[in-house]
Amino acid sequence: MNPGIQIGDVQVPGRVLTAPMTGITDLPFRRLASRLGAAYVATEMVAAAELARARPDVVRRAAVGEGLPLTVIQLVGGDPAAIAEGARMAERAGADIVDLNFGCPAKEVTGAACGSALMRTPDLACRIMEAAVGATSRPVTVKMRLGWDDASRNAPELAQRAEEIGVRAVTVHGRTRQQFYTGKADWAAVAEVKAAVGVPVIVNGDIATAEDARTALAQSGADALMLGRGVYGRPWLAAHLERALADGTVLREPDREERLAIVVEHLRASVAFYGLPLGLKMFRKHLGWYVEQAPWPADPAARRTAKARLCRLDTAGDVEAALAELWRPVTYSGNSAVDIRQQLAEADAA
Known part of the structure; x- marks a missing residue:
């Protein structure tokens, strides 16, 4: 040790x-x-x-x-x-x-x-x-x-x-x-x-x-x-x-489920510490970095779109729901970035 x-x-x-x-x-x-x-x-x-x-x-x-x-x-x-x-x-x-x-x-x-x-x-x-x-x-x-x-x-x-x-x-x-x-x-x-x-x-x-x-x-x-x-x-x-x-342990980044649990834990802790709306505002910078560091969506443009959408949400419940959607397993294909951007645009328009 x-x-x-x-x-x-x-x-x-x-x-x-x-x-x-x-x-x-x-x-x-x-x-x-x-x-x-x-x-x-x-x-x-x-x-x-x-x-x-x-x-x-x-x-x-x-x-x-x-x-x-x-x-x-x-x-x-x-x-x-x-x-x-x-x-x-x-x-x-x-x-x-x-x-x-x-x-x-x-x-x-x-x-x-x-x-x-x-x-x-x-x-x-x-x-x-x-x-x-x-x-x-x-x-x-x-x-x-x-x-x-x-x-x-x-x-x-x-x-x-x-x-x-x-x-x-x-x-x-x-x-x-x-x-x-x-x-x-x-x-x-x-x-x-x-x-x-x-x-x-x-x-x-x-x-x-x-x-x-x-x-x-x-x-x-x-x-x-x-x-x-x-x-x-x-x-x-x-x-x-x-x-x-x-x-000399080879580093393993947290998997999809582990990351989502960490992000949600951080979000809830921030809201509990600061109250609303300040807790959500203080968390947004971290939220942006969590999305940037995650390996999905695979396309950087799609990741930027997702980050922008998440940081516009104004309730903790909406953020958690959007994170769960973003984090859900996706089978990526050659045009997956276009598909994801379209899904996000459709969700915003709904």
């Missing part, structure tokens, strides 16, 4: 971690991925200052629920005092680990001197880390990028300072902020961070298959890996990659 990694006094029961993602890793998703075997799924990015003010939507992003192997709350902010209060609140809420975001490239985040903008102000980044470490007894971790741009790849230096402050693990996305998500993640560059520190290092970026996972770990020398966009429409991915790393 995979022994996992030690982060401070927390034993993470695996080496495949799931990143904090705004609008993605809410409590319904975290519960589902955990039930499917994920060892570590972080909350959405939580604005520390707004958490301290108890803004309802921000508090909801940090929601803690039963049935999770770990609770990891990620904070973002540029004010050390707000980060300290956020860390205290996270611990009181039951966080096992408090993560700090120094990696988000979004303009609305960097424009507020937060996220990956902190890699341009390492002294402020260090004050933020000191504030968090001093405010909580829970292990503090940091997620960063290689640097702001190619001229300032300072991840090794910042990671060294983080370790000196008392940060217990560092995750590095293998791109600079200026790359956003273009190009290919540079897993080998993360090896410089691994060589610079003694705390666990986690490699992140463009990991979606077992081959990716093995290559990212080999090139980076990292202790663990973190999944991001690879889990879109595949909440089972972390558990599958964990098995592949542990014993």
